Amino acid sequence: MKEWKKNYDLYLLLVPAAVFFIVFAYVPMGGLVIAFKDYNLFRGLWGSDWSGLANFREMFSIPEFFRITRNTLLLNLLGLIVCFPAPILLALMLNEVRSRSLKKISQSMLYLPHFMSWIVLGGIVYAVLSPKYGVINQILRWLGMKEIYFMADQTWWIITYTLSAVWQSAGWGTIIYLAAITAIDPALYEAASIDGAGRIRKIASVTLPSIMPTIVILFILAVGNMVSIGIEQPLALANSVVSNVSEVISTYVYRVGIKQGEFGLTTAVGMVQSVINLCLVVAANHFAKRAGGEGLW
């Protein structure tokens, strides 16, 4: 009681946050009941009829469901394979650079794309890769090759999508690894040199193991995002010609849910996405702990 009196003002400070999280996180979670309703915009959430699992049954019967799930998983898996190691590799290289000015300049340039919106990046990607005017295809023509329809060919679209994600995030991702590398005890490197280790050997035997906990934590977070591909990148890069591979769960929910008013069905789709996400994070965390590392919680 005394404790409460002494710090009553601190509890008061927490009130806005409590209200915020209830209204904008917990109420929407409650709003998931829409998935079990035949939602009618005019009758509202509580006026609409219950429909049991009808929305979920419909979800599995629509042909797009398989496609958007496949695309989401495929793009995310590629992201995990290509985008996840990129900042680690880059950080290891930056750490080997002894020229401070080169390191600084390079870092500033590498961070830059992180500060641009996907609309800007998407616009640039479209312009640079355009088959007629794009500079990449100009270079291909000079080299005597045929132009490539990067954004209109399904395979090339997937490659472009993945590489543009590397472009946007790899540099920024190095910050966290460089911080972890900074924290390594230099005595370890000295010991390694005395044992005759070369620089590659030091990276493999000292640097990498030392930043392993950071790698594991970021990996868990990345796995947790496996299903929840953000909407800004796919929406900025998608086009009608390649919708077969560019439509993902989030863009589908937006297109069919918000634009066509199919609230019940798309809430169900979104809910499945959230549940799988949660399972993946919990599982990844569990395995990280089992493997002897530190988990997120």
Add this chain to the structure above:
Amino acid sequence: MVGGTASSSASSSASGEAKPTGELARPAPATRPRKAKRTPGELVFDILVYSALIVFTFICLFPFLNTLANAFSSSTAIQTGKVLLWPVEFQVGSMKMILADSSVMRSLFVTVFLTVVGTTLNLLFTIITAYPLSRRDLKGRGIFMRFMVVTMLFSGGMIPLFLVVKSLHLLDTLWALIIPGLISAFNVIIMKSFFQTIPDELREASVMDGCGNMRYLIRIVLPLSGASLATIGLFYAVGHWNAYFGAVLYINDPDLLTLQAKLRNILLLSQMDTSLEQMTMESKFTVIQESLKAAVIVVATVPILIVYPFLQKYFVKGSMLGSVKG
């Protein structure tokens, strides 16, 4: 730059490195024992690393430079493929056209307003949430943390959130772009970790001098938290500046379109003709000139480039504050 490469030495880079990281500083990463000469193997290794890094940096930068060059080149030069890194047949017409377009300028103003007001509110609410949670003597903070972390792991998704925003009558107001993202649980945790690094003895001493919680927060904690406030503020500001989906989702009023949403409307047109162009190989559909598209992109990018150098030192330092713990 080249001179720096040749003359860098372990001692200077070690002491130089330790400085900017401030209180976190541990000995620099480059402290491997220095030999007078590099072995041939080391030299090959260095050449490989340096060239890989330079190539990657260039690839990273090239699309921006090309776009900048396009914005100031004539359409014929772009179409004949002469533009690489420098403007060809220099012109400022496209740029003038964009800057004269009042709707682009209005959306720029909306975005600046949103970024300033939104970031201020974000910071305010993040501080007042993170500070109590950083106090080990606060009962029940564990419960509140869990209450908050759950929202990072599970969410209702786009549709239920949209309906909440709608039922609060926030649609078609700029509040719809500020309030639903007011507090980020992730940033609260980073800031809370930072507040916890301030020694508790400082508070005990202040309490002795008759300083209450609020006064301590405002007079002692905040002035000591410059770097982390700047970093988290930067994260929020970049988020506001770049976000477009919120505006696409919640805003229909053309007067309230943010710059990114406006940009999307302009570029979407051109995307459509990119795909049409690709299917038909006809350029008749190219409604918007290439240099005009590039000019829009440049206008949207320049404000970031202007503030970028000033903020850089903060964000590197500040992100480390949040990450070293991991």
